[in-house]
Amino acid sequence: MRIHILTLFPNMLSGPFSESIIKRAVDRGLVEIVIYNIRDYTSDRHHVVDDYPFGGGQGMVLKPEPISAAVESIKNEYEVSVILLTPQGRLFNQMVAEELAGYSEMILICGHYEGVDERVREHLVTDEISIGDYVLSGGELAAMVVVDAVVRQLPGALGAEEAVREDSHSSGLLEYPQYTRPRVFQGWEVPQVLLSGNHAEIARWRREQSIIRTLRRRPDLLERADLSREERMVLERMKRGEE
Numbered sequence: 001m002r003i004h005i006l007t008l009f010p011n012m013l014s015g016p017f018s019e020s021i022i023k024r025a026v027d028r029g030l031v032e033i034v035i036y037n038i039r040d041y042t043s044d045r046h047h048v049v050d051d052y053p054f055g056g057g058q059g060m061v062l063k064p065e066p067i068s069a070a071v072e073s074i075k076n077e078y079e080v081s082v083i084l085l086t087p088q089g090r091l092f093n094q095m096v097a098e099e100l101a102g103y104s105e106m107i108l109i110c111g112h113y114e115g116v117d118e119r120v121r122e123h124l125v126t127d128e129i130s131i132g133d134y135v136l137s138g139g140e141l142a143a144m145v146v147v148d149a150v151v152r153q154l155p156g157a158l159g160a161e162e163a164v165r166e167d168s169h170s171s172g173l174l175e176y177p178q179y180t181r182p183r184v185f186q187g188w189e190v191p192q193v194l195l196s197g198n199h200a201e202i203a204r205w206r207r208e209q210s211i212i213r214t215l216r217r218r219p220d221l222l223e224r225a226d227l228s229r230e231e232r233m234v235l236e237r238m239k240r241g242e243e
């Protein structure tokens with residue numbers, strides 16, 4: 001996979017991509033991340049990337065020409081998705097991450113909240129993504145979130161132990177509680193079942209904890225969660241018990 005990122009602040013982006021799972025994926029050749037400074041695609045002497053809004057109003061608007069020039073320089077014979085990161089986009093979640101993980105090449109454009117000339121949206125962009133209902137100063141942090149969530153899906157990106165672990169959200173449930181040594185820390189004990197060595201019992205306990213936790217914290221997730229008929233019945237009973 002190749003991910004191109006267009007930004008006005010390239011320095012914001014390099015750090016997170018040179019650490020941990022993303023770095024390993026890059027080193028293994030699973031993904032190539034190329035960062036472009038939009039300012040390098042200006043053609044005027046002062047390298048102007050933004051201008052006043054027609055019609056007046058607050059803030060500046062990103063000009064269409066540099067973004068267009070950058071996108072055109074990247075496009076090739078393959079189909080490339082052009083994704084604008086903006087609070088007006090569709091909400092990013094695990095399903096969208098899985099969708100993007102199927103692409104071989106994409107361009108992420110980091111917008112700025114004052115706005116991007118609407119013609120970029122209309123004629124260059126094929127998708128718009130927001131990472132949540134709050135306003136960031138720019139799309140850079142959102143691009144990092146998207147890249148992380150997408151890259152960790154690529155086959156071979158995770159180590160063996162990480163891969164078998166069932167992540168929150170892939171099953172539609174939150175994760176069960178985890179413990180490590182010591183068995184007793186400041187008098188606080190690890191649940192007995194985890195020390196029992198009974199793997200079937202442990203799996204059952206974890207599944208139950210996931211369901212309870214999801215019910216308490218994110219009941220909205222349960223509608224679409226992957227639950228058996230029995231689990232649905234237990235859940236209905238728990239819901240009634242809680243009321």
Ligand code: 6GU
Nearest residue numbers: 085086131132136138142
């Ligand atoms: Cl993608 N960009 C900005 N500027 N703010 C956001 C966002 C994106 N997603 C949530 N808030």
